[in-house]
Amino acid sequence: MSSDAEAFLTLLEELVDQARHRLNARKVSQDAVLPAAVLNPEPPRPPLVKTATARVDPASILKAQDLAPYIDHTLLKPEARAEDVVRVAEEARQYGFATVCVNSCHVATAARVLAGASAVPIAVVGFPLGAMLPQAKAYEAREAILAGAREIDMVLNLGALKAHDYQRVHQDIRAVVEASHPIPVKVILETGHLTDEEKVVACALSKAAGAAFVKTSTGFGPGGATVKDIELMRAVVGDEVGVKASGGVRSAEDAVKLLRAGANRLGASASVAIVSGQISTAQY
Secondary structure (H helix, E strand, O other), X not given: OOHHHHHHHHHHHHHHHHHHHHHHHHOOOOOOOOOOOOOOOOOOOOOOOOOOOOOOOHHHOXXXXXXXXXXXXXXXXXXXXXXXXXXXXXXXXXXXXXXXEEEHHHHHHHHHHHOXXXXXXXXXXXXXXXXXXXXXXXXXXXXXXXXXXXXXXXXXXXXXXXXXXXXXXXXXXHHHHHHHOOOOEEEEOOHHHOOHHHHHHHHHHHHHOOOOEEEOOOOOOOOOOOHHHHHHHHXXXXXXXXXXXXXXXXXHHHHHHHHHHOOOEEEEOOHHHHHOOOOOHHHO
């Protein structure tokens, strides 16, 4: 094994070791460990993107409307029309959501409506399966950014992860990170398809490849965001990388539980209902 490959393996092992210590402190299961064999990895490179990764203080959220700055207002239905995108973007302006998350074909429309607003457009890349060539994902990211995207959410290569082809997973993420620089990239793990061990490895690879966030789900796979998964993901990436809870977030109380677990961004299509709801102070 080359010295560069050994360095990359060492980095991954360090990340997972750090996660193990954090998990022990939180009394979370220790079953998620990095497999011994990491095949032909690339050498690590420093992250390209710096973005807000600070954890949210739930005590600062006194009413449901306070959740708005942490929400990616999402419309990813394949049948979505331009007028639907306009409506969602106008809602983001009205309620103060962080972003509007759409398929790449709708980015230009979202960007036009959001011009001058605090909310920015997100494009999803390689969505929803992640089973595209890295070059295709990188090209889609570049085109989406030219159309106005200011964040990119990509789906990782699940098959490569499950085959323990970690070099391919790293290259896939890295291709999008480099194509998007300096725009932040979130890596969608699709946690419903993964074991805890695979979630740990996916988070470690995402961090090593320079991702700004790791994200739970597309909303099109099995399951969605859970407190357990958010705690696990936060334990792996530490405070240097953001964690986005996406999939099945439908109420203000759901949102606060996920923020308490370590998320600092929420993906939701029920955003208006969330910020229009009620939060029980008993949960603090």
